[in-house]
Amino acid sequence: MLPYRIVVVALLAALLTTGCGNTGYTWGWFVVSPWTSKGQTNLQFLMSGLGWTLALAICAIIVSVVTGLLVSLLSLSSTRVVAWTGRVYVECFRSIPMLVMVLWVYYGLPVVLGIELGIFASGVVAIALCDSAFEAEIFRAGIQSIDRGQHEAAESIGLPWLDKMRFVILPQAIRRILPPLGNQFVYMLKTSSLVSIIGLPELTRKANELVVTEPRPLEIYTFLILEYLVLIVIVSMGVRYLERRMAVSDRRPA
């Protein structure tokens, strides 16, 4: 699994550096060359956004998973009003475009509610709110896929609702939804680039800033793509690892 990913990355890089079209464009990779001092400075500048991108994605993932789980539990409630609250949340937040959400939270919240969150917190809140709606649907699907007999068995040994969800239903549901959930994490990592618009100095913002002084946008944005590619390959490997680890206890008869 690992070699094929490296091959894909290398192939893509080779394709880009050598040029694949016949438009006669001459690549100027010196702009990010690790062998010149200018290139090194530029590379350092571009990669200095990594911390913010990671912090933003990780915080947004944590907040959205918690919120998404709570909303999915609301949607599954047998009390109609509670279930409706969950449905309304999902329908509202999944229909707001992420970019609009980022702008609205950053510029709108202070005006409307008097809440000034700052750039980073605005980014986290905007991404987490939008994605929690999607995650709520993923959680709901996972929970609903668990056989009714599991609920009945847990109830028949007297487990209260919270214990039933915590020890019986959710552990099984999470195994099943790990692939779509991993997908969502990758998506969030990418959409963190939208927060560059309100000025968070993450990877995309850094690239945008460098383009102003270095007239080599194509090389710089290509490098940016590679940065995201590497990050996302790492995330998918992490998700695969979790899948394998959880599958250990799901063994079938030999």
Place this chain on the structure above:
Amino acid sequence: MPSNPLIVQIESVSKFYGSFQALRNISLSVRAGEKVVICGPSGSGKSTLIRCVNRLERHETGRITVDGVEINDEARSLAKIRSEVGMVFQSFNLFPHLSVLDNLTLGPMRVRKLSRAEAEQTAMHYLERVRIPEQAKKYPGQLSGGQQQRVAIARSLCMKPKLMLFDEPTSALDPEMINEVLDVMEKLAQDGMTMLVVTHEMGFAKRVADTMVFMDKGEMVETAPPATFFSSPRTERCQLFLKQILTH
């Protein structure tokens, strides 16, 4: 036994699914130590009836009391009833992501608040009683159907229930595995457990039951001790059912 205290009292219970009446005015009492076997054709309401006893189904009219506590929507009484009533399902319903031992200790630790050590001791005790202590570390998916059902019985017993409900416990098993489960149930009966069993295993019923109940179309058609029930059933419906089920 007639002087033993009542564990289950079902009084004029009816249940509807929409316009379909699943239970029609059922009354039945079970005393401590009594074994009641319920039989009847499929769709006769026998599973529905025992599922009402621990509120996996809710009855619309009538009263059900378990060990003196009436079953209603009150959360506290429901928790008390469920911790005292064990249930064994047709499809085992073990927790597939937990080892056999963890399946058995979950209830005692979370509901009875036992320590892990105490819960594991109880669990091993009951695994020995169902004769599979060596499978404790395995996962349900690695066991045969008969072994899984015996684990499910042990899981219920770990809660030290006053009453055990069995909902067609052998119907999903391959024939060669039915006896190992019935043996465990018979042993349990000999030890004095109060049991309410839905089954088609008439040999088991003859050996174990104190009272036979025949249900059809949501009605309790006939109740009798097994001797009279099998030799001289009163109603035509019961005669027909026994003829069909015993002649092969």
